[in-house]
Amino acid sequence: MTMKPVTIPALLVCVFAFQFIAGGASLPGTEPFEGDPSPEALADRVLDDWRAFFLRETEATREKREGRWREGLASDRAGWVREKRERLARILGAGEDERLPIDSLAYVETTAEPALIETNEAFEVKRVRWSVFEGVEGEGLLLEPGTPRAQLVLLPDADQTPEEAAGLDGTGRETAARKLAAAGCRVVIPVLLNRNDTWSGSAELDRWTNQPHREWIYRQAFQAGRHIIGYEIEKALALVDWFEIEGHGPVGVLGYGEGGLLALYAAALDERIDAGLVSGYFGPREGLWQEPIYRNVWQLLEDFGDAEIASLVAPRTLIVEHSEAPDVTGPPEARDGRRGAAPGRIQTPSLDEVTAEFERARDLADPGQALRLIHGDDNGTVERWSDMALGAFLEALGLEADVPSAPAADITEAPDAGKRQRRMVRQLERHTQRLIRESESERGRAFWEPLKAKADGLDSEEIREQWRDWTQPYRGELWDDVIGRLPAPEPPFSARTKVIREEVDWTAYLAVFEPWEEVTAWGYLLVPTEINEGEQRAAVVCQHGLGSTPDSWIDPDRNAYAAQGVRL
Numbered sequence: 001m002t003m004k005p006v007t008i009p010a011l012l013v014c015v016f017a018f019q020f021i022a023g024g025a026s027l028p029g030t031e032p033f034e035g036d037p038s039p040e041a042l043a044d045r046v047l048d049d050w051r052a053f054f055l056r057e058t059e060a061t062r063e064k065r066e067g068r069w070r071e072g073l074a075s076d077r078a079g080w081v082r083e084k085r086e087r088l089a090r091i092l093g094a095g096e097d098e099r100l101p102i103d104s105l106a107y108v109e110t111t112a113e114p115a116l117i118e119t120n121e122a123f124e125v126k127r128v129r130w131s132v133f134e135g136v137e138g139e140g141l142l143l144e145p146g147t148p149r150a151q152l153v154l155l156p157d158a159d160q161t162p163e164e165a166a167g168l169d170g171t172g173r174e175t176a177a178r179k180l181a182a183a184g185c186r187v188v189i190p191v192l193l194n195r196n197d198t199w200s201g202s203a204e205l206d207r208w209t210n211q212p213h214r215e216w217i218y219r220q221a222f223q224a225g226r227h228i229i230g231y232e233i234e235k236a237l238a239l240v241d242w243f244e245i246e247g248h249g250p251v252g253v254l255g256y257g258e259g260g261l262l263a264l265y266a267a268a269l270d271e272r273i274d275a276g277l278v279s280g281y282f283g284p285r286e287g288l289w290q291e292p293i294y295r296n297v298w299q300l301l302e303d304f305g306d307a308e309i310a311s312l313v314a315p316r317t318l319i320v321e322h323s324e325a326p327d328v329t330g331p332p333e334a335r336d337g338r339r340g341a342a343p344g345r346i347q348t349p350s351l352d353e354v355t356a357e358f359e360r361a362r363d364l365a366d367p368g369q370a371l372r373l374i375h376g377d378d379n380g381t382v383e384r385w386s387d388m389a390l391g392a393f394l395e396a397l398g399l400e401a402d403v404p405s406a407p408a409a410d411i412t413e414a415p416d417a418g419k420r421q422r423r424m425v426r427q428l429e430r431h432t433q434r435l436i437r438e439s440e441s442e443r444g445r446a447f448w449e450p451l452k453a454k455a456d457g458l459d460s461e462e463i464r465e466q467w468r469d470w471t472q473p474y475r476g477e478l479w480d481d482v483i484g485r486l487p488a489p490e491p492p493f494s495a496r497t498k499v500i501r502e503e504v505d506w507t508a509y510l511a512v513f514e515p516w517e518e519v520t521a522w523g524y525l526l527v528p529t530e531i532n533e534g535e536q537r538a539a540v541v542c543q544h545g546l547g548s549t550p551d552s553w554i555d556p557d558r559n560a561y562a563a564q565g566v567r568l
Helices: 039-092 176-182 213-224 228-246 258-269 306-311 351-364 387-396 417-455 460-483
Strands: 116-119 123-133 136-145 150-155 185-190 251-256 275-279 317-321 371-374 495-502 506-516 519-528
Touching: 039 228, 039 258, 039 306, 039 351, 039 519, 123 176, 123 228, 136 176, 136 228, 136 417, 150 176, 150 228, 150 258, 176 185, 176 387, 185 228, 213 228, 213 417, 228 251, 228 258, 251 258, 251 387, 258 275, 258 306, 275 387, 306 351, 317 351, 317 387, 351 371, 371 387, 417 460
Parallel strands: 150 185, 150 251, 251 275, 275 317, 317 371
Antiparallel strands: 116 123, 123 136, 136 185, 495 506, 506 519
């Protein structure tokens, strides 16, 4: 879930000191439990309730955040926008790693593969790479006209190579980059990590998975506060750094599918981008939990839908083209030696859904922002990179809106896209693993050093007395920004109970309760027989592991727990 991910316990228990009162089949003060008391039935019920709860909460995020945005924009629009840009960058992991200075792109050339792969009367096409972080580069194609009038980053879908996006694959389909280059725009098309699983794993350990490359990096990166989305935005913004030095006219970013997501986010984050064009990606995000996991962003829906992100582009131009989204029905097929990928699909939203989200963006945006939605008449979509969209994009960049023709070409020998994809995967893998290795020293700087400074000169008793207050901010950060805090239980907080087992030394009660309306939680309460009426005892809360149930703590045959609940 991306509304605000939380830990869903299989056993939710309130810690309390209880006073034992002699009772019968149920605990006094509770209603008797009626129904199937088996762990299997209760576990299924809890799963159904939690699923419904989070779906309700996810749907409610749109209205909640819209109210906060309206209030924030009304009180201080500039401050609110600045705060939300910083927040978006933080949850994407963008800006966390310092980009290397860039004053040029390097041509990629070998004895087998020359850098120059096409020349025509309007532009040249060359293979290039550029620095992003230490050990991390961007690679792709540069379409260079004689004298650039604008500078663009064109972000293809994840499963498109730069050669396909540049109309060099012999299919004749993709001509958008060529048309823009023929119109006088310098165009750079980066390589994105694709949805194959070829390099997802370790040759050294001979361990592999069917996780797409994007998921392979996503799963590592979120541990270090990074994201595949943030990494690829940084690759695009490194090009914007270079454009700024070059100074050849306005800067634009456009993308399709996964590239459309990146283009939208990049335009929202970087005010140096004068115009954005998003194709095959725009709509409501409350169904994000059904999309591939590498689109999952921590706490995204608490602050952002596509409308809110689009409004951050203001007062610059954003054009949304409603085209068919990439056809993604899931990860690569699981097979021997390759398993573990998360499910997820990408579907094209309806025109009504896109229009509603677009109108929300228009309501939130600065009155001076140029927002435009381009769509078809019949089924609502247009072919991606329509001349209408490209013309509007050129006009937003201050160029003539007439889109020139630029026939596709067919290069005789395409670069080895597999080797290039491997380089991109391994570079991000090494960068992420280095961040994880360095995290201990980073935690020392952020956590332990400030606490040591406070403790300097104090004796151990004084430190113990103040430790709780000193660490309270960290405790809140852990709960709110790392785990995810659930709302407080809604009163009245009542339970239904039933005796499920009686032994000489103890009695086990099933306790079923609803911390929130229509959300079930359950567990077992073990009470020693020797407690006297009115006697108070502390409660010990035992939590079982994933895939288990509370009876694990009672059953002496369960080796992992060894009936510790009974012994306690």
